[in-house]
Amino acid sequence: MIGGTGALGFGLALRWTMAGVPILIGSRSEERAREAAGRLRERAGEAGADSIVVEGLQNDDAARRARTVVLAVPFRSQSENLNNLRYALEAGTVLVDATAPLAAAIGGRATRTVGVWQGSAAEQAREMAPRGVSVVSAFHTVSATVLADPSRKMDEDVLITGDDRKAKGQVAELVERIPGLRPVDCGDLEMARIVEQLTALLISVNKRYKVKHSGIRLTGLPADS
Amino acid sequence: MIGGTGALGFGLALRWTMAGVPILIGSRSEERAREAAGRLRERAGEAGADSIVVEGLQNDDAARRARTVVLAVPFRSQSENLNNLRYALEAGTVLVDATAPLAAAIGGRATRTVGVWQGSAAEQAREMAPRGVSVVSAFHTVSATVLADPSRKMDEDVLITGDDRKAKGQVAELVERIPGLRPVDCGDLEMARIVEQLTALLISVNKRYKVKHSGIRLTGLPADS
Numbered sequence: 001m002i003g004g005t006g007a008l009g010f011g012l013a014l015r016w017t018m019a020g021v022p023i024l025i026g027s028r029s030e031e032r033a034r035e036a037a038g039r040l041r042e043r044a045g046e047a048g049a050d051s052i053v054v055e056g057l058q059n060d061d062a063a064r065r066a067r068t069v070v071l072a073v074p075f076r077s078q079s080e081n082l083n084n085l086r087y088a089l090e091a092g093t094v095l096v097d098a099t100a101p102l103a104a105a106i107g108g109r110a111t112r113t114v115g116v117w118q119g120s121a122a123e124q125a126r127e128m129a130p131r132g133v134s135v136v137s138a139f140h141t142v143s144a145t146v147l148a149d150p151s152r153k154m155d156e157d158v159l160i161t162g163d164d165r166k167a168k169g170q171v172a173e174l175v176e177r178i179p180g181l182r183p184v185d186c187g188d189l190e191m192a193r194i195v196e197q198l199t200a201l202l203i204s205v206n207k208r209y210k211v212k213h214s215g216i217r218l219t220g221l222p223a224d225s
Numbered sequence: 226m227i228g229g230t231g232a233l234g235f236g237l238a239l240r241w242t243m244a245g246v247p248i249l250i251g252s253r254s255e256e257r258a259r260e261a262a263g264r265l266r267e268r269a270g271e272a273g274a275d276s277i278v279v280e281g282l283q284n285d286d287a288a289r290r291a292r293t294v295v296l297a298v299p300f301r302s303q304s305e306n307l308n309n310l311r312y313a314l315e316a317g318t319v320l321v322d323a324t325a326p327l328a329a330a331i332g333g334r335a336t337r338t339v340g341v342w343q344g345s346a347a348e349q350a351r352e353m354a355p356r357g358v359s360v361v362s363a364f365h366t367v368s369a370t371v372l373a374d375p376s377r378k379m380d381e382d383v384l385i386t387g388d389d390r391k392a393k394g395q396v397a398e399l400v401e402r403i404p405g406l407r408p409v410d411c412g413d414l415e416m417a418r419i420v421e422q423l424t425a426l427l428i429s430v431n432k433r434y435k436v437k438h439s440g441i442r443l444t445g446l447p448a449d450s
Contacts, residue, residue: 111412113419143445156444159426187336187429194338194422201384201419204412205443213445218430219381220368220438 002026002059002071002081005036008098009072011147012139012178013054017044018150019177022053026062033057047150060088068170070096071125072139075114076105078121082128091132094167097125097192098139100199111204113197122161122192134167136160137192140199142181143213154180156215159198161191184218227251227284227296227306230261233323234297236372237364237403238279242269243375244402247278251287258282272375285313293395295321296350297364300339301330303346307353316357319392322350322417323364325424336429338422347386347417359392361385362417365424367406368438379405381440384423386416409443 003009004025013023017040025040027033037056044052063069063085073081078099089095099121103112118124122137129135138160146152158175160183162168172183186195198216205214228234229250238248242265250265252258262281269277288294288310298306303324314320324346328337343349347362354360363385371377383400385408387393397408411420423441430439 111416146445184430185433186426187433191336191426191429194419194426197419197422201411201416202443204416205409205446208410208412209446211445211447215444217442217444218427219440219442220371220436221430221434222436 002063002069002085003073005032006072006074007144007148008139008142009070010036010040011144012070012072013040014043014150015147015178016174017041017052017054018047018049020049020051021174021177023055024062024066025054025056026059027056028059030056030058033062043150060085063088063093064090066093068094068096068174070098070139072098074105075099075101075121079124079128082125086128086130089130089133091130093133094170095125095129095133095135096139096171097122097135097137099125100140100196102200111200111207113200119190120192120196122189122196126189134162134164135189136162136164136167136171137189137195138171138175140195141202141216143215146213146215152213154178156180156217157182157184159184159186159195159216161186161189161195163189184221227288227294227310228298230257231297231299232369232373233364233367234295235261235265236369237295237297238265239268239375240372240403241399242266242277242279243272243274245274245276246399246402248280249287249291250279250281251284252281253284255281255283258287268375285310288313288318289315291318293319293321293399295323295364297323299330300324300326300346304349304353307350311353311355314355314358316355318358319395320350320354320358320360321364321396322347322360322362324350325365325421327425336425336432338425344415345417345421347414347421351414359387359389360414361387361389361392361396362414362420363396363400365420366427366441368440371438371440377438379403380442381405382407382409382442384409384411384420384441386411386414386420388414409446
């Protein structure tokens with residue numbers, strides 16, 4: 001979990017820890033990563049998790065040891081992080097990009113986005129990732145606030161895009177480990193151009209309805225999906 | 226209903242007719258409009274509607290007489306239609322734009338979109354609409370196939386954007402006339418830049434899951450909305 005000290009990364013890590021998924025929290029500073037790992041263990045323990053496997057590491061150590069690496073950092077830091085990770089990400093790793101190119105990155109509104117030359121933050125990640133690393137885009141519509149509060153039940157979808165079906169399947173399995181979340185395959189990675197925008201849309205909806213946790217559920221899908 | 230002979234326009238008109246909302250079907254040709262109005266009466270009658278008020282007219286006559294004008298035409302024809310309507314739309318009219326700028330308009334894929342100079346098709350409509358006409362954007366995520374089949378129950382949201390709250394409220398009321406549809410205010414008209422993309426996203430999801438009717442429901446909103 002790169003950016004595991006941030007709100008989204010911490011929330012996801014918490015839910016996975018509670019589901020028994022081993023987590024490596026990464027941060028630029030090992031100390032902050034360890035501190036977050038400690039908090040995570042504590043929160044998951046309070047929430048009744050039993051087999052807790054959490055470790056705090058520097059980003060590159062965390063990335064080197066993980067089979068699935070989730071990048072949950074602000075857009076402003078995405079390319080710096082990817083640049084730093086280029087020797088740590090090994091072929092066969094699945095890189096899950098959760099970046100939303102909000103205009104907040106350049107001092108603009110969080111209800112607006114900026115254009116990314118490659119088409120989307122996910123496609124920027126694909127361009128920067130080492131050969132053999134599959135990029136999957138996900139988690140743009142899930143509220144960090146809700147994830148971080150285990151007393152809250154979730155009931156929404158995680159929209160997944162990517163060019164590699166096997167890698168998407170691996171991410172879908174991780175999504176299913178969190179009760180109440182359903183993975184939905186939205187197509188190739190280029191569709192992240194649309195999905196990434198939804199973070200801004202939900203922020204606008206949250207403002208309008210004075211809530212903090214709107215999400216998305218697709219209707220009309222086959223019941224078994 | 227401008228473009229009432231097309232799939233989305235006809236589907237919406239059918240559902241409203243069944244709910245007792247008087248409908249003026251507009252088309253470039255009065256003959257085609259009348260023919261569609263006839264079909265609409267028949268379909269609504271079969272589905273058990275009792276007070277059916279439907280008329281087929283040329284686009285500009287339909288627009289002149291309506292308080293709310295829904296523009297449901299392919300992106301390719303949007304600006305031509307708006308140009309033709311510029312003397313028919315009177316101040317105080319609410320213009321509901323349902324256009325999605327799919328790349329299909331220029332021979333590309335329906336899972337991709339083209340950039341609109343004004344930011345979105347809705348903002349193009351705002352620029353072209355006569356002074357005093359409020360533009361509201363809606364109905365991009367509702368399946369025309371489902372709308373046109375009264376035996377199918379709907380259970381999804383209509384994402385609405387616009388700068389004028391009163392106009393959005395007027396459209397929200399129309400949405401609520403269709404059972405199973407919930408209006409959600411997604412913010413100012415500029416947010417249509419995101420909502421319009423969702424048509425392409427849902428087309429991608431439909432392909433992936435081999436369905437024809439995926440839609441969107443937002444989660445986490447206050448129960449009374």
